[in-house]
Amino acid sequence: MAPLDGLRVLDLTMWRPGPYTTQLLAQLGADVIKVEPPGGEPMRMFRGHFDLLNRHKRSLALDLKSADGRARCRELAAGAEVFVEGFRPGVAERLGVGYEALREANPGLVYCSISGYGAEGPLSDVPGHDVNYRAYAAALPDDAVSPAADELPLADMAAATMAAFAITAACLKARAGGGGDRIDLGMADVLAHWVGTVPRAAARSASGPVPGYGVYRTKDGQKITLGVVSEERLWAATCRALDLDGLAGVPFAERLGRVAELDAAVAAAVARLTRDEAVGRLGAAGAPVAPILTRAEMLELDHFRARGVWEGGPVRTVAHPPLPRGEVAELDEHRGQTWRRLTE
Numbered sequence: 001m002a003p004l005d006g007l008r009v010l011d012l013t014m015w016r017p018g019p020y021t022t023q024l025l026a027q028l029g030a031d032v033i034k035v036e037p038p039g040g041e042p043m044r045m046f047r048g049h050f051d052l053l054n055r056h057k058r059s060l061a062l063d064l065k066s067a068d069g070r071a072r073c074r075e076l077a078a079g080a081e082v083f084v085e086g087f088r089p090g091v092a093e094r095l096g097v098g099y100e101a102l103r104e105a106n107p108g109l110v111y112c113s114i115s116g117y118g119a120e121g122p123l124s125d126v127p128g129h130d131v132n133y134r135a136y137a138a139a140l141p142d143d144a145v146s147p148a149a150d151e152l153p154l155a156d157m158a159a160a161t162m163a164a165f166a167i168t169a170a171c172l173k174a175r176a177g178g179g180g181d182r183i184d185l186g187m188a189d190v191l192a193h194w195v196g197t198v199p200r201a202a203a204r205s206a207s208g209p210v211p212g213y214g215v216y217r218t219k220d221g222q223k224i225t226l227g228v229v230s231e232e233r234l235w236a237a238t239c240r241a242l243d244l245d246g247l248a249g250v251p252f253a254e255r256l257g258r259v260a261e262l263d264a265a266v267a268a269a270v271a272r273l274t275r276d277e278a279v280g281r282l283g284a285a286g287a288p289v290a291p292i293l294t295r296a297e298m299l300e301l302d303h304f305r306a307r308g309v310w311e312g313g314p315v316r317t318v319a320h321p322p323l324p325r326g327e328v329a330e331l332d333e334h335r336g337q338t339w340r341r342l343t344e
Contacts, residue, residue: 002029003320007171008339009033010076011057012064012097013086014041016153017114017187019053020160022084025167026056027313027322030082031340034059035073040331051328061332064095073097078105079339081174082167084112088127089119099182109180110170114163118186130155130187137191150295158194159187211255211262212238215292222275226266227288234288241285242269 007030011022019034026032034041034057043050060076063069074097077083083102085092092098092113099111116133117123123136131147133155134140163185170181212228212235228234230252239248244265255262270278275291282289293301304310312322 001320002323003317004168005029007031007082008080009082009084010073010080011035011084012073012092013084013114015043015086016049016053016156017160017163018084018086019043020157021112021114021163021167022057023053023055024160024164024313024315025082028315029320029323032057033076033080033334033337033339034329035064035076036061036331038063044331054328056323056326057329058334058337059329059331060334060337064097070096074102074105076338077102077109080106080109081171082110082112084114084163084167086114089113089115089124103180107180108174110167110174110183111180112163112167112170112183112185114159114185114187116186117188119184121186123188128188133188133191136188138195139191155187155191158190159185162190209259210252211235211259212266214263216267216270216278218270218273218275218278220274223292224270224275224278224282225290225292226270226282227290233286237285238266238282238287238289241282241287242266244269 004025007025009022009025009030009032011018011032011034013019013022014036022030022032022034034054036059038061040061041050043053060072062073064073077097083097085097087095093101099113102109102111113119115124116128117126117136126132130153131140137155139154163183166183166185170183174180210229212226215223215225217223226238228238232252235250235252235255236248239245247262247265250258250262273281279289279291291297298304299310307316311325315322
């Protein structure tokens with residue numbers, strides 16, 4: 001049995017944050033019923049995106065603007081442990097599937113609302129998408145440019161992961177007799193909280209925060225990253241690999257006072273090597289190095305393949321592994337079905 005076998009999740013979300021939330025739960029065994037509008041979720045038009053976020057779920061098409069559709073949704077919610085919606089604040093209530101309405105029939109329900117700025121607050125009614133939430137949360141750099149189509153939607157993925165964590169925590173409490181709960185999760189909130197945990201630098205420079213920490217260009221026009229912080233052994237390993245032996249013994253306190261000078265020496269040494277040469281030499285010396293990969297290169301990387309990231313997701317467990325990569329339901333494929341029995 002997977003860790004979340006028997007957890008019944010009713011999913012009314014679309015696009016990315018909600019579907020990724022429920023897929024994380026589904027890969028750990030949760031029984032997820034995805035409710036789609038007539039004609040299907042719009043993201044089905046982009047199957048390359050849709051299929052990656054909707055495995056291990058069943059699909060029902062319901063018109064929540066009809067009395068029959070609302071009644072069927074409430075019937076399923078009465079037997080669910082988790083209800084996830086991603087409507088604009090107030091829409092679920094207008095459709096008759098808000099928290100208070102569903103809680104009457106199911107006091108133990110964990111009800112999770114995922115929205116851009118949360119259900120309450122001065123920005124709650126403002127529309128937006130990932131780039132907007134990152135902007136309000138100070139999660140875009142000063143020199144930010146318009147994102148590319150394949151750029152990682154940071155707010156979406158961060159919120160989805162946080163939602164899955166919050167849902168699991170609330171379910172533990174509910175199953176222990178603590179009753180259900182309402183989770184009001186704003187995507188901008190998650191990023192703002194993350195940004196708030198990182199003190200802002202007093203000054204900016206072309207170098208990283210300490211020598212040997214940052215992005216460095218190589219001779220062939222590629223880039224690598226180095227991650228030296230205070231560790232003397234990592235600084236020494238980096239210097240030895242780059243033929244900077246005379247700098248290997250500089251202690252951390254002194255390095256902090258010579259950031260620009262020492263980082264420029266590291267950058268110049270890296271620039272004399274190709275990306276593969278730099279990664280090879282630094283890696284062999286035990287330095288914290290990583291190449292900046294393209295998406296295609298990342299997908300081919302033996303490390304992620306060996307760890308089964310594409311099959312079982314980002315979570316690895318020993319006793320109860322996540323489900324392997326599964327099928328994606330066609331629209332309304334599971335009409336008439338209800339929650340599975342735990343022994344199924």
